Amino acid sequence: MTNHNIEAESLCPCCSGLSYQSCCQPFHLKTQIAQNPEQLMRSRFSAFYLNKFAYLIETHHPDFLNGLTEQNLAQEPLPDWLGLEVKSASEDGNQGRVTFQAWYQLDNELDAIHECSDFIKLEGKWFYTKGEQKAAVFPKRNDKCVCNSGKKFKQCCGQ
Numbered sequence: 001m002t003n004h005n006i007e008a009e010s011l012c013p014c015c016s017g018l019s020y021q022s023c024c025q026p027f028h029l030k031t032q033i034a035q036n037p038e039q040l041m042r043s044r045f046s047a048f049y050l051n052k053f054a055y056l057i058e059t060h061h062p063d064f065l066n067g068l069t070e071q072n073l074a075q076e077p078l079p080d081w082l083g084l085e086v087k088s089a090s091e092d093g094n095q096g097r098v099t100f101q102a103w104y105q106l107d108n109e110l111d112a113i114h115e116c117s118d119f120i121k122l123e124g125k126w127f128y129t130k131g132e133q134k135a136a137v138f139p140k141r142n143d144k145c146v147c148n149s150g151k152k153f154k155q156c157c158g159q
Contacts, residue, residue, distance in 0.1 A: 004049055004081075013049035014042035015084045015148055028052055033126070034059075037096030037119040038089035040126040045102055049081040061120060061127035079104035082147040082157065094121040101136060103146040103157075110157050112136035112146070 006013065008021035016023050024046035026032035027039070034040035040059060047055040053070040060068065087099040096119040101112040115131040138158075139146060145156035152158075 004051075006050065011148075012042075013046045013081065013084075016042060020046070028055055033124070035126075036089070037091055037098050037117075037126055038086060040119060040128065041086065041089070041098040041100060041117060042084065044128060045081070045084040045100075048102070051078070059126075059128055061122075061129045064129045077106060079106045082110075085146070091119075091121075095119070096121070096126065101146075105157070110138075110146075112138075 004013065006020050008025055009019050012018050012020045012023035012025075014024055024043040027034055027043040028047060028050070034043055044056060044059055047053070047059075051074070053073040056073060057065070057068070057070055082103040082105060085101045085103070087101065089098045090096060097116060098119065099116045101114045103110070103112045105111075114134040114136045116134065117131040118129045119126050120129050121127075139153040141152065141154035141158060143153050145151050145153045145158070147157050149156050
């Protein structure tokens with residue numbers, strides 16, 4: 001099982017540029033709740049990265065789980081999550097949408113989940129409901145790498 005350990009002062013896995021302790025950790029520790037769909041999406045990506053499967057179930061609206069459990073999420077092989085790229089985020093009242101690409105490696109193959117995710121706010125708390133899958137859009141050779149190494153894609157994950 002790929003298990004990333006992270007120090008609280010390390011950069012957050014969600015690629016916000018903030019430290020984990022000032023970004024997603026308070027959501028994972030349940031000391032704060034996401035204030036908008038993008039925060040929830042970022043905290044969910046970090047939960048995938050850190051194998052915090054209980055958090056993923058807790059932030060997934062129960063009517064949309066379709067039998068998904070922590071045990072399902074923990075089944076190997078698990079992807080090695082590399083980075084999150086939020087393309088757009090919006091909210092309108094108690095509904096929200098986030099379009100993103102979540103990059104990962106599995107069996108030495110690079111891929112991404114490219115999704116338009118829907119969120120709903122109930123009793124002041126945001127939940128993921130469902131998403132529309134799209135084809136991954138890979139970076140060009142000279143673009144910044146998806147793993148946030150600071151290198152060009154061709155010199156890093158694109159090799």
